Amino acid sequence: MQQDSLLDHALVRLDEAAAHLDIDPDVIEKLKYARETTKVRLMIRMDDGSRKSFLAWRCRYDDTRGPTKGGIRFHAESTADEVETLAFWMTFKCAVMNLPYGGGKGAVQVDPRKLSKAELERLSRAYMQAFARIIGPDRDIPAPDVYTNSMIMGWMADEYAQIFGQAEPAVITGKPIALGGSLGRGDATARGGYYLVRHLADDLGLSKTMRVAMQGFGNAGQHIARLLAADGHKIVAVSDSEGAVISDAGLHIDLLMEAKENGQSVVSTAGQGGHETLAPDEVAGVDCDLLVPAALENMIHEDNAGSVKAKLVLELANGPVTAEADRILAANGTVILPDILANAGGVTVSYFEWVQNKQGFYWTIEDIHNRLRAIMEREGRAVWNVSREKGITMRTAAYVHALSRLAEAIEAHGTQSFFTS
Numbered sequence: 526m527q528q529d530s531l532l533d534h535a536l537v538r539l540d541e542a543a544a545h546l547d548i549d550p551d552v553i554e555k556l557k558y559a560r561e562t563t564k565v566r567l568m569i570r571m572d573d574g575s576r577k578s579f580l581a582w583r584c585r586y587d588d589t590r591g592p593t594k595g596g597i598r599f600h601a602e603s604t605a606d607e608v609e610t611l612a613f614w615m616t617f618k619c620a621v622m623n624l625p626y627g628g629g630k631g632a633v634q635v636d637p638r639k640l641s642k643a644e645l646e647r648l649s650r651a652y653m654q655a656f657a658r659i660i661g662p663d664r665d666i667p668a669p670d671v672y673t674n675s676m677i678m679g680w681m682a683d684e685y686a687q688i689f690g691q692a693e694p695a696v697i698t699g700k701p702i703a704l705g706g707s708l709g710r711g712d713a714t715a716r717g718g719y720y721l722v723r724h725l726a727d728d729l730g731l732s733k734t735m736r737v738a739m740q741g742f743g744n745a746g747q748h749i750a751r752l753l754a755a756d757g758h759k760i761v762a763v764s765d766s767e768g769a770v771i772s773d774a775g776l777h778i779d780l781l782m783e784a785k786e787n788g789q790s791v792v793s794t795a796g797q798g799g800h801e802t803l804a805p806d807e808v809a810g811v812d813c814d815l816l817v818p819a820a821l822e823n824m825i826h827e828d829n830a831g832s833v834k835a836k837l838v839l840e841l842a843n844g845p846v847t848a849e850a851d852r853i854l855a856a857n858g859t860v861i862l863p864d865i866l867a868n869a870g871g872v873t874v875s876y877f878e879w880v881q882n883k884q885g886f887y888w889t890i891e892d893i894h895n896r897l898r899a900i901m902e903r904e905g906r907a908v909w910n911v912s913r914e915k916g917i918t919m920r921t922a923a924y925v926h927a928l929s930r931l932a933e934a935i936e937a938h939g940t941q942s943f944f945t946s
């Protein structure tokens with residue numbers, strides 16, 4: 526029997542949302558499939574003179590609301606199914622935030638840690654050469670994702686400029702500041718989640734001094750820890766890929782940051798400042814008010830969801846809670862602020878970068894923070910209201926909110942534009 530794909534699992538959310546709206550079935554049919562997914566084999570020269578090839582994809586899932594937007598992931602286990610699923614999520618994330626974008630995503634099946642810097646640059650340039658005709662500032666706009674960064678975006682922007690004979694900074698976001706990157710992109714994902722929690726704090730009955738447990742201490746995790754700690758909340762447990770630490774009195778963020786800056790695990794801080802080791806699997810069940818998954822997919826699942834004590838989960842990671850875990854948490858009264866809303870600060874500041882590139886006029890950090898806060902509060906409040914009015918979870922409400930915008934745009938285009946009679 527054929528196993529369900531990742532996309533099949535993701536599409537369950539679409540059906541759940543559709544049940545709460547009166548929508549033309551053609552609209553749902555359109556959103557069940559990626560518009561186009563291109564697969565290529567990138568051939569590059571290795572430093573030792575040999576040649577090696579890597580599978581690569583770019584998916585433009587849906588472009589009804591604007592050019593497709595989504596990161597490029599370099600990962601040894603990437604697949605076409607994963608790329609399409611991430612592109613489906615981007616379609617909904619951009620619609621939740623009312624950004625004028627559709628959803629896209631790309632990947633190269635590679636472990637970038639095994640490449641030299643020069644090999645990585647050749648691979649990044651080869652990606653842009655292969656997809657330059659699909660990508661474009663008004664067509665499809667990539668950004669960094671897992672194991673890609675601003676340096677890689679800089680190489681890709683440069684390759685695009687060489688192919689078309691002129692610089693086009695709006696073709697890619699997450700660039701270095703020197704090439705037209707935006708201020709505030711570094712902590713945008715965490716900051717967006719932080720603004721959302723702060724805005725809904727009274728509605729959710731949150732305490733002014735929450736106990737917080739976190740899975741993952743990378744870009745998203747470190748920034749949210751810093752922002753919450755500065756407001757007087759206590760980070761009591763943190764994990765990374767090598768282990769976890771706990772302190773009932775609160776972990777010292779500076780110690781954790783210093784360890785990561787030196788390339789060490791958070792576990793290396795055990796024994797200092799009251800930090801003690803903890804089994805990483807136990808972080809989900811730590812006694813806390815707020816649980817922040819900021820690592821990988823599916824880290825809260827059927828087997829550990831029952832142990833969660835937090836009354837609020839802020840999904841900074843994409844897809845960290847499985848569908849089974851979702852049901853268990855809902856039954857236990859835990860509220861989840863879902864990924865397509867909670868971590869959308871990243872793509873929102875990417876959108877700001879694109880707007881600044883197109884205008885050639887650059888904003889201050891205060892402008893970025895104020896605009897990000899306004900959008901997170903506006904859309905967070907709208908999703909909250911849908912959730913209250915319809916008596917549904919914040920996740921389903923976020924999908925309903927996004928789907929109604931997508932349906933309006935698809936119907937405005939005319940459904941005959943995508944179905945032949």
Ligand code: NAD
Nearest residue numbers: 714741742743744745764765766819820841842843868871
């Ligand atoms: P990152 O690579 O900087 O950090 C990932 C962290 O997860 C690292 O600390 C790593 O050690 C940890 N980790 C990996 N496996 C783990 C495990 N089994 N247990 C505990 N920790 C583990 O990545 P990031 O940019 O912080 O992204 C984290 C999540 O947030 C991903 O799901 C990503 O898709 C999502 N996200 C990030 C952004 C962004 O702008 N950075 C935007 C939207 C969504």
